[in-house]
Amino acid sequence: MIARSYTVAFEGIEVRTVEVQCALSPGVPSFSIVGLPSKAVTEARERVRAALTSLSIALPPKRITVNLSPADMPKEGSYFDLPIALALLAAIGVIPNDQVEGLVALGELSLDGGLVQVAGALPAALAAAEAGRALMCPKASGPEAAWVGDAAVYAPSTLSEAIAHLSGSRPLAVAKPGEITAGPAPLDLSDVLGQERAKRALEISAAGRHHLLLVGTPGSGKSMLAARLPGILPALSPSEALETSMVHSRAGMIDAGGISRQRPYRSPHHTASMAAIVGGGKGALPGEISLAHNGVLFLDELPEFPGSVLETLRQPIETGDVTVARANAHVKYPCKFLLIAAANPCKCGYLPDPARACARVPVCGEDYLGRISGPLMDRFDLRVEVPPVSFTDLGRDVPTGEPSEVVAARVAAARMRQTARYANTDLRVNADLSGDWLDAVAKPEKEGQEFLQQAAEKLGLSARGYHRVLRVARTIADLADAGDVSRKHVAEAVAFRLVGQPI
Incomplete structure (x- = not known):
């Protein structure tokens, strides 16, 4: 039987779903991870093995193969530890496979089975919501991921809590969003x-x-x-x-x-x-x-x-x-x-x-x-x-x-x-502003247009510089609560373009 769990791989702030497949087969006992894993992902074998040992869960004397699909996409980061562990636990029958397949999981494991905060919980929660799955992540990452709101977020602090939740013995409460941080007071x-x-x-x-x-x-x-x-x-x-x-x-x-x-x-x-x-x-x-x-x-x-x-x-x-x-x-x-x-x-x-x-x-x-x-x-x-x-x-x-x-x-x-x-x-x-919108909302009145043309010829403004003057003039008009861009708005915008002309 092949057990599956799901996680994500990051391409900037965009995410791609990664299917973690775990298979047990006869042969010399081994634990291998394939699917273009980075060094940090490959080292997940030892972290997962030590974490399961701390929970008194022994790995079967079989050949364990974990495939990260799609296999042609590079996988980087330590957050693959938790989905690999969950797929392995489902494969050996510790937790139900259908419960694991309903999750997107990410998290780094410590050797004693604790879950360490990882980066990217927020975009991962968005990906889970789009896929119609819940998200499981470390407790420290839960408040961040919960801001998405469209996906249930479960945030265990240890692997044993994740196992208890998925087996139904001790369900976890859905994580709540973190506080809105005030930040330092701005200078005056x-x-x-x-x-x-x-x-x-x-x-x-x-x-x-x-x-x-x-x-x-x-x-x-x-x-x-x-x-x-x-x-x-x-x-x-x-x-x-x-x-x-x-x-x-x-x-x-x-x-x-x-x-x-x-x-x-x-x-x-x-x-x-x-x-x-x-x-x-x-x-x-x-x-x-x-x-x-x-x-x-x-x-x-x-x-x-x-x-x-x-x-x-x-x-x-x-x-x-x-x-x-x-x-x-x-x-x-x-x-x-x-x-x-x-x-x-x-x-x-x-x-x-x-x-x-x-x-x-x-x-x-x-x-x-x-x-x-x-x-x-x-x-x-x-x-x-x-x-x-x-x-x-x-x-x-x-x-x-x-x-x-x-x-x-x-x-x-x-x-x-x-x-x-x-x-x-x-x-x-x-x-x-650009194109039709620039002409529609930033085009000056007749006097302003004539002034701008004269200034553009005298100063040798580029097309980009000409349009930037129009945008600034539109903002000056907005600050004055004026509906149209007049000559004085254009004149002030040109004056700010003039300063430092030698540079």
Whole structure:
């Protein structure tokens, strides 16, 4: 008899069902796993054997063969331990096979029979729901998987509890979803003295998900401004929270099963590798751009990033997803992020200050910011120069400006207008506009159209730059609660495109 259990294999956040087949046959006693298992999957033999021994369950003196089907798909990860153990227990008659076949199982076994938390419980629960099966996973992963709601989730803490549940002696209660985690309190914009133009750019960026570049001398407040962006962004919608949590679950970043409604904020160091930024490495895990999905990706010291890493951002910025290509698989992750970048104007950082600039001015600035290619620069909707704040102003009672709460209310209102406008479409924010939708909702009035054409000719805007100005103008109009895009909205959008024109 062949006993079967079911688990999943991950291709990004997408999952494929894997059938675990276990057969006992006469011959020299052995325990083999076939079906393109990785080293971690092959080692499941010893973990399963030790876990069963701890429960005083002896393996029969037969040839045990476990096949992971489809056999031509690579299997990686330690979460195959539990489905292999369940298929084996069904094959030797410890638990009913029909009960095992009604489950999708995943979990790592410790040598004493305990079940260890694994990554990917959330997408596995979605796959179980689509297949009409329940999910069995370690207790620590249960609250995370229970967020799906359409599949019953059973979360034993040990293999003995799983056996008792499947044999009917001690049924487990269905796991409950974890708590919504609050996360750290966002920083407030009122902490930033001056920089009103940069704050305005931050507001526009948040309202329409427009990419923003901040250029200024060291200590002018670029990183400080970027760190306060999460405080003015609206909370994740339920669908966005699920999308983001799917990526984080695949990366093993969901603690205690809690799901956050705060938008992710990722700030990788400029020494990060291409695999760390884009995704890849062992198991083709998501990179920083995917971990920032529906949130913010902040790249400080942008010119210091390797040129090859920066150039890989161009395609994900346009498409909103990234494909990690490997010899035996192509793994796709979503990555609709808001890119905020900061850069010094030159290597020494003091290009605008004749008293402190180096002797290579202005060539040093051209060389330094020249590390950012023109096509990548063209993808920044907003470019802002952040002037230094005088130390004399720091000691005076200077007005701090609006708090984040006030700005966040305007951003939320603008986002609500966009949500209503793009209802029943794949669009979410103005940054997604293209084609007919761009003409329908962002085309300026006559005066605004004439102004934009003149600006495009004078500045030599590319087609991409022209359309990005229209999207920003539409967002500025939404912040002003204006139905049509007027000349003043276009003028402000062009002005933000003008800043830093030499770069």
